Amino acid sequence: MTSKNTLIIGTRGSALALAQADMVRAALSALHPGLDIRREIIRTTGDRRMDVPLADVARVSGIVDKGIFIKELETALLEGRIDVAVHSLKDVPSELAPEFRLPAVLPRAAAEDVLITKEPDWNGRGTLATGSVRRRLMARTYWGRQLRFEDLRGNVPTRLEKLVEHPEWDAVILAKAGLERLGLYAPETVVQGRKLYMRPLPVEAFIPAVGQGIVGMECRASDRKTKELLAGINDVETCACGVAERTFLVRLGASCSTPVGVYACLEGDELVLRAAYYVPGREEPFAVVVCGDRNAPEALGILAFEKLSPN
Numbered sequence: 001m002t003s004k005n006t007l008i009i010g011t012r013g014s015a016l017a018l019a020q021a022d023m024v025r026a027a028l029s030a031l032h033p034g035l036d037i038r039r040e041i042i043r044t045t046g047d048r049r050m051d052v053p054l055a056d057v058a059r060v061s062g063i064v065d066k067g068i069f070i071k072e073l074e075t076a077l078l079e080g081r082i083d084v085a086v087h088s089l090k091d092v093p094s095e096l097a098p099e100f101r102l103p104a105v106l107p108r109a110a111a112e113d114v115l116i117t118k119e120p121d122w123n124g125r126g127t128l129a130t131g132s133v134r135r136r137l138m139a140r141t142y143w144g145r146q147l148r149f150e151d152l153r154g155n156v157p158t159r160l161e162k163l164v165e166h167p168e169w170d171a172v173i174l175a176k177a178g179l180e181r182l183g184l185y186a187p188e189t190v191v192q193g194r195k196l197y198m199r200p201l202p203v204e205a206f207i208p209a210v211g212q213g214i215v216g217m218e219c220r221a222s223d224r225k226t227k228e229l230l231a232g233i234n235d236v237e238t239c240a241c242g243v244a245e246r247t248f249l250v251r252l253g254a255s256c257s258t259p260v261g262v263y264a265c266l267e268g269d270e271l272v273l274r275a276a277y278y279v280p281g282r283e284e285p286f287a288v289v290v291c292g293d294r295n296a297p298e299a300l301g302i303l304a305f306e307k308l309s310p311n
């Protein structure tokens with residue numbers, strides 16, 4: 001920690017990132033009322049490079065493999081400008097560099113994707129705008145080959161506005177967690193005078209991205225005090241799900257642009273993990289559902305990888 005009783009939380013500047021940083025601040029101050037918690041906004045490559053499709057940002061920015069939304073936050077951690085970096089776990093590469101730790105996650109919000117349309121009973125005819133390769137491929141499996149796609153980037157409110165601004169677009173897909181945290185989730189809503197409909201997609205068909213709905217907290221591996229503070233607010237169940245999902249991704253050798261969905265949740269006392277993985281030239285994904293001991297999430301991630309088979 002920077003000084004004895006001060007903790008600096010680093011966050012991206014988007015409305016969603018700020019809401020998530022506030023959730024972390026609230027959880028920490030509930031447990032440590034005397035702690036002086038400050039907030040520092042850090043601009044990341046992912047925020048700056050709005051001119052290229054998301055899948056290409058890392059390459060054109062010279063970031064070797066992944067983590068376009070977290071690199072600058074990690075630099076700020078190393079330089080001691082912040083003590084904690086708050087992330088959507090979905091944006092964090094599954095393997096951290098040895099200088100960093102992720103000692104805590106907040107309780108998971110809704111993990112599923114939400115379909116947002118202009119028509120109440122949209123049936124998959126027309127154009128879906130999404131920058132996510134995973135969402136495109138799953139949408140094709142779900143609605144069929146006739147579906148057309150457009151690229152879509154920007155933060156959550158912007159993506160809703162872009163749907164309204166493009167008359168030829170019929171639908172977008174967003175994470176329910178982000179919509180909810182911004183107070184934007186509603187079965188029916190009005191954006192710029194236009195009515196929009198939101199409907200959650202079933203996780204069995206639309207398997208969420210790794211870590212979707214989870215807020216993670218990263219700190220320096222050498223910072224024992226912050227590690228302990230964060231461990232105090234860690235949600236154990238969410239953590240088990242996140243570990244199972246991320247272990248699966250490491251085994252798969254996936255990067256953030258790999259079209260893969262993986263979602264773990266507790267059903268009774270068991271941890272259930274679903275995954276679907278698309279390879280080029282093959283329409284149907286490789287898919288798997290496994291369950292196992294909630295206290296052995298890594299073993300479940302590995303088992304899922306070993307059992308992955310053609311759908």
Ligand SMILES: NCc1[nH]cc(CCC(=O)O)c1CC(=O)O
Binds near residue numbers: 090175211212215
């Ligand atoms: N890819 C950007 C991103 N990273 C995290 C969320 C939403 C919040 C979450 O999943 O925890 C989003 C927006 C989206 O995919 O709709």
